Amino acid sequence: xxxxxxKRACFFGGLLLLVxxxxxxxxxxxxxxxxxxxxISTWPLYKRLLSIVHFHHKETCVGLGLTILxxxxxxxxxxxxxxxxxTEGQNLAELLKVADVNGIPCPIWVxxxxxxxxxxxxxxxxxxxxxxxxxxxxxxxxxGSVLYFTKDTANQLVQHFFGFLxxxxxxxxxxxxxxxxxxxxxxxxxxxxxxxxxxxxLHATAAVRSTVNGMLIVGLGKGLLMGVGYSIVSLENPAIxxxxxxxxxxxxFAAKIIFSVCSIVLxxxxxxxxAASLFSYGMILTMVxxxxxxxxxxxxAVKLPFLWTLLGIFGGMEAFGMLGLxxxxxxxxxxxxxxxxxxxxxxxx
Numbered sequence: 001x002x003x004x005x006x007k008r009a010c011f012f013g014g015l016l017l018l019v020x021x022x023x024x025x026x027x028x029x030x031x032x033x034x035x036x037x038x039x040i041s042t043w044p045l046y047k048r049l050l051s052i053v054h055f056h057h058k059e060t061c062v063g064l065g066l067t068i069l070x071x072x073x074x075x076x077x078x079x080x081x082x083x084x085x086x087t088e089g090q091n092l093a094e095l096l097k098v099a100d101v102n103g104i105p106c107p108i109w110v111x112x113x114x115x116x117x118x119x120x121x122x123x124x125x126x127x128x129x130x131x132x133x134x135x136x137x138x139x140x141x142x143x144g145s146v147l148y149f150t151k152d153t154a155n156q157l158v159q160h161f162f163g164f165l166x167x168x169x170x171x172x173x174x175x176x177x178x179x180x181x182x183x184x185x186x187x188x189x190x191x192x193x194x195x196x197x198x199x200x201x202l203h204a205t206a207a208v209r210s211t212v213n214g215m216l217i218v219g220l221g222k223g224l225l226m227g228v229g230y231s232i233v234s235l236e237n238p239a240i241x242x243x244x245x246x247x248x249x250x251x252x253f254a255a256k257i258i259f260s261v262c263s264i265v266l267x268x269x270x271x272x273x274x275a276a277s278l279f280s281y282g283m284i285l286t287m288v289x290x291x292x293x294x295x296x297x298x299x300x301a302v303k304l305p306f307l308w309t310l311l312g313i314f315g316g317m318e319a320f321g322m323l324g325l326x327x328x329x330x331x332x333x334x335x336x337x338x339x340x341x342x343x344x345x346x347x348x349x
Contacts, residue, residue: 030323031163035170037326039178040205041212042066046175063175067168074164077247082157099134112270193338200337207302207333211313211326214297215250218289222249226259229281233274235262251322252290252313256282302333 025032039046049062095104106124111117128134174181189197223246230238241262249255259282266275291310299309309329316328 028166030320031166032170033323033327035167035174037208037212037323038070038167038171039174040208042070043178044209046178059176063172066175067172070171071164071168099128099131101131103130103132103134104128110268112268196341200334203302203337204330204334207298207304207330208326210298210300210302211329214294215325217297218294219246219249221293222246222255222285222289225285226255226282229259229278230262233266233271233278235266249286249289252294252317252325253286255286298329302329304329304333304336308332308336 022029046062046066049066050058053062055061098104104124106121106129110124111121126133186198186201189201191197193200223242226245227238227242230241235241241258245255245258248258259278263275263279263282266272266278295306295309295313298304298313299306304312309332312328312330312332313325314328316324316326316331318324320327
């Protein structure tokens with residue numbers, strides 16, 4: 001067998017193994033990608049902690065501590081939300097027990113609805129105000145569908161829980177072996193793209209890190225500003241509402257859910273002007289933050305034009321879901337860097 005034939009056999013054999021490996025891991029690729037994104041965004045903090053501590057096996061200890069910290073930051077609000085959901089479920093069960101005997105009394109906020117409060121109260125009393133009417137209304141709900149929805153939700157929670165454990169284990173592995181992995185990636189990039197591969201890799205990494213920083217800054221700013229808005233319109237617990245809005249603001253346009261619900265609550269309380277003002281304020285803030293501030297923060301860090309940053313964010317989310325929020329700008333930054341180098345070589349040819 002000639003040397004050329006051996007090289008071709010090795011190439012196709014390696015390609016076959018690569019395809020088989022991707023096929024085996026295809027269900028976990030998104031989880032592995034999430035772990036890489038978390039590692040890239042927190043790597044400066046990890047290196048800073050390594051420079052502070054001085055003891056044996058510090059890579060493992062610091063990586064484990066940082067992984068636990070990230071898990072706590074994510075699990076605490078999720079756990080709080082689930083606990084609130086369980087509490088509300090128990091309250092709903094008690095309400096259904098009372099409804100079997102006395103029906104469901106009309107809430108005060110229904111009576112206070114502007115323009116339609118009186119007719120809405122009459123409809124409520126007719127449909128739910130007595131035990132017979134409430135039972136007839138509840139019988140319209142398919143118990144089988146409710147049971148299926150409950151089981152499906154529980155299965156989804158279990159799957160996401162174990163998926164997050166895989167992300168944390170992968171993240172710990174990346175922390176422990178990050179220096180070696182980074183060196184291997186840089187060497188591979190240099191083999192693929194020559195001397196420019198090193199810069200391409202750093203550019204894509206900077207784009208991922210700037211995306212995370214842009215998300216956090218926009219989420220924090222929007223949470224604070226919306227908290228002020230909630231306080232002005234006299235909603236209860238404006239600080240908590242602002243914190244929830246800030247968390248939702250990490251996803252482009254998701255904060256609209258929170259201030260829209262708050263606006264509906266204000267309408268139900270008989271404050272339509274405050275509701276319209278809060279909704280308008282939230283929409284303007286969301287439009288400015290997601291269409292201008294976030295792309296400027298992300299694109300400015302990697303010298304990516306505003307339009308391509310915006311397209312990278314929304315195009316990435318369209319193609320890859322939430323993961324595309326990070327992959328899109330990184331891909332656009334990499335393509336723009338290659339394009340600039342190609343133009344430079346063309347002009348100096």
